[in-house]
Amino acid sequence: MRAEIIAVGSELVSGQSLDTNSQWLSRALGAMGIPVHFHTSLGDDLAENVQVFRIAAGRADVVITSGGLGPTQDDLTREALAAVAGVGLVEDPASLEAIRAMFARRNRVMSERNRVQALFPEGAEPLPNAIGTAPGIGMKVGGCLFFCLPGVPNEMKRMFDEQVAPRLRSSGLATRSIVHRKINMFGKGESEIEAEALDLTARGRVPEVGITASEATISFRIAAEADTEDEANRLIEPTVALIRERFGDLIVGEGAEDVVDALVRELKRTGRSIATAESCTGGLVARLITSVPGVSPHYPGGLVTYSAEAKSNLLDVPEALLKAHTAVSPEVAAEMARRVRERFRTDLGLSVTGIAGPDTDSPDHPVGLVYLGLSTPEETRTRKIELGPEQPRDVIQRRAAKQAINWARLTLRHFEDRPGFD
Amino acid sequence: MRAEIIAVGSELVSGQSLDTNSQWLSRALGAMGIPVHFHTSLGDDLAENVQVFRIAAGRADVVITSGGLGPTQDDLTREALAAVAGVGLVEDPASLEAIRAMFARRNRVMSERNRVQALFPEGAEPLPNAIGTAPGIGMKVGGCLFFCLPGVPNEMKRMFDEQVAPRLRSSGLATRSIVHRKINMFGKGESEIEAEALDLTARGRVPEVGITASEATISFRIAAEADTEDEANRLIEPTVALIRERFGDLIVGEGAEDVVDALVRELKRTGRSIATAESCTGGLVARLITSVPGVSPHYPGGLVTYSAEAKSNLLDVPEALLKAHTAVSPEVAAEMARRVRERFRTDLGLSVTGIAGPDTDSPDHPVGLVYLGLSTPEETRTRKIELGPEQPRDVIQRRAAKQAINWARLTLRHFEDRPGFD
Numbered sequence: 001m002r003a004e005i006i007a008v009g010s011e012l013v014s015g016q017s018l019d020t021n022s023q024w025l026s027r028a029l030g031a032m033g034i035p036v037h038f039h040t041s042l043g044d045d046l047a048e049n050v051q052v053f054r055i056a057a058g059r060a061d062v063v064i065t066s067g068g069l070g071p072t073q074d075d076l077t078r079e080a081l082a083a084v085a086g087v088g089l090v091e092d093p094a095s096l097e098a099i100r101a102m103f104a105r106r107n108r109v110m111s112e113r114n115r116v117q118a119l120f121p122e123g124a125e126p127l128p129n130a131i132g133t134a135p136g137i138g139m140k141v142g143g144c145l146f147f148c149l150p151g152v153p154n155e156m157k158r159m160f161d162e163q164v165a166p167r168l169r170s171s172g173l174a175t176r177s178i179v180h181r182k183i184n185m186f187g188k189g190e191s192e193i194e195a196e197a198l199d200l201t202a203r204g205r206v207p208e209v210g211i212t213a214s215e216a217t218i219s220f221r222i223a224a225e226a227d228t229e230d231e232a233n234r235l236i237e238p239t240v241a242l243i244r245e246r247f248g249d250l251i252v253g254e255g256a257e258d259v260v261d262a263l264v265r266e267l268k269r270t271g272r273s274i275a276t277a278e279s280c281t282g283g284l285v286a287r288l289i290t291s292v293p294g295v296s297p298h299y300p301g302g303l304v305t306y307s308a309e310a311k312s313n314l315l316d317v318p319e320a321l322l323k324a325h326t327a328v329s330p331e332v333a334a335e336m337a338r339r340v341r342e343r344f345r346t347d348l349g350l351s352v353t354g355i356a357g358p359d360t361d362s363p364d365h366p367v368g369l370v371y372l373g374l375s376t377p378e379e380t381r382t383r384k385i386e387l388g389p390e391q392p393r394d395v396i397q398r399r400a401a402k403q404a405i406n407w408a409r410l411t412l413r414h415f416e417d418r419p420g421f422d
Numbered sequence: 423m424r425a426e427i428i429a430v431g432s433e434l435v436s437g438q439s440l441d442t443n444s445q446w447l448s449r450a451l452g453a454m455g456i457p458v459h460f461h462t463s464l465g466d467d468l469a470e471n472v473q474v475f476r477i478a479a480g481r482a483d484v485v486i487t488s489g490g491l492g493p494t495q496d497d498l499t500r501e502a503l504a505a506v507a508g509v510g511l512v513e514d515p516a517s518l519e520a521i522r523a524m525f526a527r528r529n530r531v532m533s534e535r536n537r538v539q540a541l542f543p544e545g546a547e548p549l550p551n552a553i554g555t556a557p558g559i560g561m562k563v564g565g566c567l568f569f570c571l572p573g574v575p576n577e578m579k580r581m582f583d584e585q586v587a588p589r590l591r592s593s594g595l596a597t598r599s600i601v602h603r604k605i606n607m608f609g610k611g612e613s614e615i616e617a618e619a620l621d622l623t624a625r626g627r628v629p630e631v632g633i634t635a636s637e638a639t640i641s642f643r644i645a646a647e648a649d650t651e652d653e654a655n656r657l658i659e660p661t662v663a664l665i666r667e668r669f670g671d672l673i674v675g676e677g678a679e680d681v682v683d684a685l686v687r688e689l690k691r692t693g694r695s696i697a698t699a700e701s702c703t704g705g706l707v708a709r710l711i712t713s714v715p716g717v718s719p720h721y722p723g724g725l726v727t728y729s730a731e732a733k734s735n736l737l738d739v740p741e742a743l744l745k746a747h748t749a750v751s752p753e754v755a756a757e758m759a760r761r762v763r764e765r766f767r768t769d770l771g772l773s774v775t776g777i778a779g780p781d782t783d784s785p786d787h788p789v790g791l792v793y794l795g796l797s798t799p800e801e802t803r804t805r806k807i808e809l810g811p812e813q814p815r816d817v818i819q820r821r822a823a824k825q826a827i828n829w830a831r832l833t834l835r836h837f838e839d840r841p842g843f844d
Contacts, residue, residue, distance in 0.1 A: 010632055011643060013458045015448030016602060026437030036435045037470060039463035041444070044632070048459060055477065071613045072633055073623055107808055111613040131812050152635070154817065276726075282712020283705035286726040290704020293780055293815055300729035301736065304698070304708040307722035310766060314723065344732060358715055393715055
């Protein structure tokens with residue numbers, strides 16, 4: 001059993017875009033016990049597409065392609081597949097109807113060019129696309145099963161999960177199960193965590209454990225392989241339990257969960273609410289909190305007070321305080337947190353003020369200097385963090401936002417046993 | 423002239439690692455006028471390496487491989503290349519000496535296994551590696567020139583620049599320069615833009631123009647090839663001018679610039695200011711605006727009024743209005759835009775209110791229903807947009823934010839010639 005993944009698009013082979021679809025598809029197939037042996041990328045050239053599809057049909061049992069299904073002249077996947085199969089293209093009325101309906105739902109008229117997206121090689125199976133105009137194609141060519149998906153990552157992923165995976169399972173091609181777990185931590189550096197996990201990351205350990213870092217979130221990745229998913233899960237569970245016990249407070253969640261999901265979980269668990277006042281993060285803390293569905297009972301809103309005037313006009317931070325300490329000070333961070341809690345009538349008020357760069361307003365304020373404020377009805381505290389000066393603006397904003405969110409999370413986590421702060 | 427790039431490593435096809443070497447090499451070759459037609463990735467399997475190398479030798483003039491040159495048993499590039507060339511492996515004394523010296527400099531003893539790194543296919547040219555133990559290989563196989571480099575990115579890049587690029591130039595293969603431009607548009611769908619650009623995207627046109635889409639931003643990618651970079655730039659310029667003339671208002675920038683960069687450019691050009699009031703986008707509009715450095719004189723801040731109470735308490739949206747029309751209504755969008763403009767004393771007030779999903783508060787409000795409000799001292803208008811219902815929350819939030827930002831941008835763009843709205 002061998003799979004090949006083909007990514008189509010001139011922007012990939014010219015180096016303008018990075019192909020991340022093939023990695024995602026490799027992991028998805030690997031998790032079903034289907035090993036991927038080849039990735040091929042190529043441009044929008046019909047003869048080359050036909051050649052690459054033909055080679056793949058000769059050396060793989062399953063081929064997944066991404067890209068080349070759009071409505072434009074350089075979308076050639078349909079034609080190339082038909083040529084390799086030695087058949088013509090026919091219009092599928094149901095797919096045409098689905099494309100028309102997609103445009104109608106968006107109150108737009110279908111362009112005549114989109115009609116080509118309803119063309120399929122004779123004998124192929126249309127694969128519905130729930131969130132885009134390009135349907136996919138399923139087709140057996142010789143002994144090889146082709147699945148052609150759009151190149152837009154979220155459409156490609158959803159269609160793989162909804163259309164391709166069930167067909168691979170029902171055809172008996174997906175046999176082994178590999179289970180991955182990813183446990184995410186925030187609040188310590190990668191090398192510190194690694195030093196406390198040498199037994200877990202030792203080579204040859206079963207299940208295998210690796211450490212990765214992304215935007216200051218450190219993750220353990222655990223992988224176990226077995227005949228069934230249940231068995232692989234049973235293999236993995238004791239390691240997950242060991243990590244949870246050892247790293248307790250640092251753990252913010254699993255999979256795609258990050259520190260903000262952990263904050264929302266704590267808000268729901270404790271029934272508390274929070275409001276935000278942001279200067280240098282410019283709405284990023286609010287944006288992260290509201291990216292989590294169902295947070296509205298716990299997050300009435302926040303203020304972005306980017307200018308000094310906004311801090312005094314909208315938050316009532318006294319002008320004298322701003323003059324005496326400047327906007328980048330623990331005094332102003334505390335006042336912002338206290339005032340925003342009062343304005344929104346929440347349990348917690350969280351504030352961020354600092355210098356995201358690339359320029360600064362004063363030699364006393366290096367780029368990356370940030371003050372956080374956290375206010376409860378009992379007390380208001382501040383923290384100074386230094387994230388620069390060599391980091392780019394975006395990294396400083398993201399790290400400041402995550403540290404602010406993590407502080408609120410830890411404070412809520414221990415609200416009952418030690419009311420006050422963490 | 424065609425190049426192929428081959429990346430060797432089981433961690434690539436299993437999806438554990440993302441191949442970024444091939445993109446870097448594509449750009450480096452493209453800048454020298456050598457167009458890359460194929461990327462292939464494969465695992466550490468000798469028969470498969472031989473097959474892939476043979477296919478590449480048959481369809482490309484230049485092949486660059488990365489990976490598979492280490493000292494371990496799964497490093498197979500040397501053997502595969504020798505098999506394709508039909509020759510044996512011979513030890514190169516100078517390379518062996520360089521490997522020994524590298525270990526000595528690091529105060530380590532060379533392991534016997536590292537000796538294989540001094541083996542080369544008969545007739546191949548060793549390529550010195552200044553910062554690692556693995557020398558590269560240069561070799562002509564039939565009419566095709568192979569360069570095999572290590573997989574470690576900084577070793578690979580340095581060896582390309584120091585060893586491969588000079589050889590490509592002196593062999594006369596690198597004679598041409600390719601220049602890329604990317605022009606980004608927002609406000610129309612891909613197929614609509616394609617319909618107005620059939621002459622530009624026609625196959626065989628010089629310079630070549632392609633269309634890609636990412637998060638509702640549509641881009642023209644233009645590539646021109648010439649003997650020198652200056653000449654390629656001269657070739658590309660008329661096409662850029664034609665696109666700028668034809669798509670005028672839709673164009674938001676070049677390269678990495680998106681709709682928010684265009685808004686900030688208009689704010690700076692007109693000297694105007696804007697404030698934001700967000701419900702369903704939860705701070706994303708503010709976050710996008712404040713991601714651009716230097717925006718502070720034009721953006722004092724914004725409000726995230728996620729709850730109905732916040733809309734009335736912080737923005738003074740009358741409770742009667744909220745009751746009569748609900749928070750997801752043109753009336754409330756208008757009031758939010760007007761009030762936030764007044765609160766922050768700005769020229770423009772921009773608001774977003776709607777249903778980002780996955781759940782909704784009422785059958786009258788399908789997921790993806792969003793109202794935008796834009797207020798100037800003269801007038802306040804609203805727009806209804808429908809982005810769902812099948813799109814995920816994140817996509818709805820991003821599209822709503824970008825549409826809001828684009829409306830403000832277009833309004834500022836025409837502020838002088840037709841005061842009021844776009």
